[in-house]
Amino acid sequence: MRWPAARSCLLSRRAKGMTVIYSGGPLTADIPDLDLASFTLHRAKELGDKPALIDGPSGRAVSYADLERSVRSLAAGLSARGFSKGDTFAIFMPNVPEYAVAFHGVVAAGGRCTTANPRYTARELGLQLADSRANLLLTALPFLDVARQAAAQAGNCEVFVFGEAAGVPSFSELFGDPDAAPKVAFEPANDIAAIPYSSGTTGLSKGVMLSHTNLVANMVQCQALFAMSPDEVVIAVLPFFHLAGLAGIMNTGLRAGATIVTVPRFEPGQFLDLLECYAVTRGHAVPPMALALARHPAIADRNLSVLRHIACGAAPLGAELEEELAQRMGCEVSQVYGLTETSPITHMAPPFGRAGKRGSVGPPVPGTECRLVDPQTGADAGPGEHGEVWVRGPQVMQGYFNNPEATAAMIDREGWLHTGDLGIADEDGWLTIVDRVKELIKYKGLQVAPAELEAILMTHPQVADCAVIGFPNPKLRPVG
Numbered sequence: 001m002r003w004p005a006a007r008s009c010l011l012s013r014r015a016k017g018m019t020v021i022y023s024g025g026p027l028t029a030d031i032p033d034l035d036l037a038s039f040t041l042h043r044a045k046e047l048g049d050k051p052a053l054i055d056g057p058s059g060r061a062v063s064y065a066d067l068e069r070s071v072r073s074l075a076a077g078l079s080a081r082g083f084s085k086g087d088t089f090a091i092f093m094p095n096v097p098e099y100a101v102a103f104h105g106v107v108a109a110g111g112r113c114t115t116a117n118p119r120y121t122a123r124e125l126g127l128q129l130a131d132s133r134a135n136l137l138l139t140a141l142p143f144l145d146v147a148r149q150a151a152a153q154a155g156n157c158e159v160f161v162f163g164e165a166a167g168v169p170s171f172s173e174l175f176g177d178p179d180a181a182p183k184v185a186f187e188p189a190n191d192i193a194a195i196p197y198s199s200g201t202t203g204l205s206k207g208v209m210l211s212h213t214n215l216v217a218n219m220v221q222c223q224a225l226f227a228m229s230p231d232e233v234v235i236a237v238l239p240f241f242h243l244a245g246l247a248g249i250m251n252t253g254l255r256a257g258a259t260i261v262t263v264p265r266f267e268p269g270q271f272l273d274l275l276e277c278y279a280v281t282r283g284h285a286v287p288p289m290a291l292a293l294a295r296h297p298a299i300a301d302r303n304l305s306v307l308r309h310i311a312c313g314a315a316p317l318g319a320e321l322e323e324e325l326a327q328r329m330g331c332e333v334s335q336v337y338g339l340t341e342t343s344p345i346t347h348m349a350p351p352f353g354r355a356g357k358r359g360s361v362g363p364p365v366p367g368t369e370c371r372l373v374d375p376q377t378g379a380d381a382g383p384g385e386h387g388e389v390w391v392r393g394p395q396v397m398q399g400y401f402n403n404p405e406a407t408a409a410m411i412d413r414e415g416w417l418h419t420g421d422l423g424i425a426d427e428d429g430w431l432t433i434v435d436r437v438k439e440l441i442k443y444k445g446l447q448v449a450p451a452e453l454e455a456i457l458m459t460h461p462q463v464a465d466c467a468v469i470g471f472p473n474p475k476l477r478p479v480g
Contacts, residue, residue, distance in 0.1 A: 020380040021371055022429035024221075024364030024393075031220050031394060035186040036193045036212045036251070037071060037108040039219070043257045044068035047230070052254060053097035056235070056263045056274045062097040064257070067104075069178050074105025077176030078136075085110040085184070088132050088195065090157070091241070092116045092125060092147050093140035094264035098162055098171070099240045100250055102138050107193050107212075110184040114195040114207065115241040122146045126153030132195050132207050132401065138162065138171055188212035195401055196243050198340035207401030208340045210243075217394035218343040219252055221365040225348050228282070230257035235280045237263040237271060237289075243344040244313060248336070249284055258282075268292045272302050279306045286314040287321070290333075291465065294325040307331045309351045313338070316433045319359030337361035337433060339419060341410065343395035346370065347431050360430045368393035371416065372423055375437050381424075388437050389423045390416040 032039060044052070047064035054061045062070075083089070089106040091099065091113060106113045114132040116125055118140075129137065129150055134157055139147035141163045148168075151157040162171045193212045197205040228234075234253045238245035253260045261278045263271065266289055275283065285293065290312050293299070310329060312322070313336040326333040332351035338344035347370070349362030364370045372387030373380055381387030392415045399407035411417050422434045457466045 018380055019371065020382055021369050022364055022425055022431070023370075024366045024368040027220060027367040028224055029220055031213065031217045033188055034212070034216060035107065035184070035188055035191075036215050037104040039212075039216045040251045040255050041068050041071065041104065042255070043230075044254075047257050050230075050257070051259045053100055053260045053262055054278065055097055056261045056278070057270070060097070062101070067097075067100060067254075070101045070175070071104045071108055072178035072181040073175040074101060075108035075182060076178060076180040077174045078105065078109040078111065079182040080176050080180075081174075083109055083111055083136065084182075085191065087111045087136075088114055088134040090114045090116055090129055090132065090134040090137040091139075092118055092120070092137060092143055092150075093162060094118050095236055095240050095245065095262040096140070096162070096264070097262055099262070100254065100260075102171070103194075103240075103246070103250075108184070109182060110186070110191070112192045112195050114197070115246060116197070117239070117241050118143050120146070120150075122149035122153060125150035128197055128205070128207075129154035129157050132197075136160065136174075141165060144168065186212065188216065190398075192398065194243075194246070196241070196246070196340050206403055206406050209398040209401050210343055211398050214343045214395050214397060215247055215251065217367070218247060218345055218365075219255055221367055221393075221395065222248070222252060222345055222348065223256070224366050225350055226252075228252065228256035228258060232256065232258035232282055233261065233278055233280045234258050234282045235261045235263060235271070235274060235278070235284075237266045238284050238286065243340045244284070244338075247344060248311075248313075266292075268296050269298060272296070272298055272304075275304055275307060276302050281306055281308050283307065283310040285310055285312045285325075287312065287317050288465075290317060290321060290325045294321060294328050296328075299328050304330055309334070311336050311348075311351075313345075313361075316435070317359065322358050335359075335361045337431065339417075341397045341417060342391060342393070343397070346391045346393065346395070349430070357426075357430055360426075360432045362431065363429045364391070364393075364431075368395070370425075370429070370431065372425055373418075375422075383425055383427045386422055386424050386434060389419045389421045389431065389433070391419060392416050 044064040049063045051061040052064040052067045089111050091102050103113050116128050137151055137157050137159045144161055147159050151159045160171050161168045192209045194210045195207040198208050199205050236249045240246045309332045322333050334349040334351040336345055337347040346368050347361045348365050369392045371390040375388045396417050420437050422437050423431050425431045457463050
């Protein structure tokens with residue numbers, strides 16, 4: 001497989017106020033005015049019997065033809081129940097192939113999908129159901145008791161289960177005639193497709209309103225760099241309730257016509273088994289997974305020769321650990337950066353041409369602008385200077401659901417989303433995430449980033465994991 005040519009980041013300085021903007025350059029493809037389900041599954045009929053999703057542990061597969069038909073069938077069944085634009089459907093279960101059916105069936109019916117962490121307590125889930133105004137909830141058997149308690153707490157929310165349980169309607173009961181799927185008059189730029197929950201920069205979780213166009217735009221942006229093809233086999237262990245799994249793996253993979261191997265939870269030995277068994281070509285990880293894999297002794301016994309690339313995100317990954325993982329897995333490793341509020345990706349380090357740039361999340365993706373702003377002075381930071389990461393682009397959310405105050409605090413009047421993350425960029429616009437702004441430790445007037453110290457400590461061979469925290473020193477007089 002040939003990777004696309006490396007891309008330079010454009011750095012522009014606006015004379016007024018010396019605004020420094022790192023730009024990903026223009027998109028080379030238009031953002032289509034389509035609903036998310038149609039855009040994602042555009043090749044489903046053409047691909048026919050090719051496996052779209054495989055349940056990794058069991059081997060149970062769903063073909064592209066079956067996926068497309070099931071999505072239409074669910075949309076028809078939901079429509080027959082009166083479910084339509086403005087209605088919210090909640091998914092509360094781990095990664096399984098039917099997750100894609102549920103999500104896109106809801107979206108195709110014109111509804112909004114809110115995804116919830118299956119580890120939530122009844123109280124946590126109930127709060128999300130109530131806040132998102134979900135009236136239908138899909139769960140799996142192991143999580144049914146929590147789902148029922150949460151639905152009762154939220155009120156006016158009917159529970160369905162993937163499987164069979166006494167007294168609870170089955171997911172299959174929601175399906176209708178696929179030929180009767182509704183023809184929804186979408187307004188992709190305004191209609192909300194997903195309401196995942198995020199704490200944003202601070203506080204309690206808030207519903208992130210992502211339009212069809214937000215999510216479609218980010219897929220176009222990422223595909224411009226990664227050029228995923230139908231011959232890919234992608235392992236999906238990052239949870240679909242999180243946007244990195246939902247949009248970055250599930251939707252992007254389906255759009256490309258790849259085969260996605262779903263994994264309910266990460267366990268290093270099983271993960272390596274599945275990589276080998278299904279001849280996986282692409283993987284995704286977060287730093288704790290990267291650490292576990294880089295140090296796992298069983299890698300030496302695996303045939304991972306077809307594995308091409310692992311993308312890592314969610315938190316800073318030190319340059320040394322990134323290199324160690326690449327060497328142990330025998331594949332390219334690169335980092336991505338983004339937020340739930342940005343659909344989710346804003347920066348992506350291409351898996352090539354990274355000489356001297358290990359540890360960076362890369363330049364902005366096409367169609368995205370980035371600034372680094374000193375959180376104390378409000379002045380723009382130039383190359384080599386620390387600042388809060390601000391981003392702007394078509395993937396930025398519509399706002400927080402029913403929370404205009406939080407929206408105004410997150411997105412300013414010029415459309416810049418203030419991420420709350422501290423970063424530093426080089427002359428090429430390649431960004432390195434340092435830490436959260438609010439997690440900085442102040443020491444004698446200096447700002448110390450815990451993540452930077454943690455990355456250094458992790459290079460020691462006898463350190464398995466670490467965390468750096470600050471605490472008051474009564475012997476030191478506060479400064480500033």
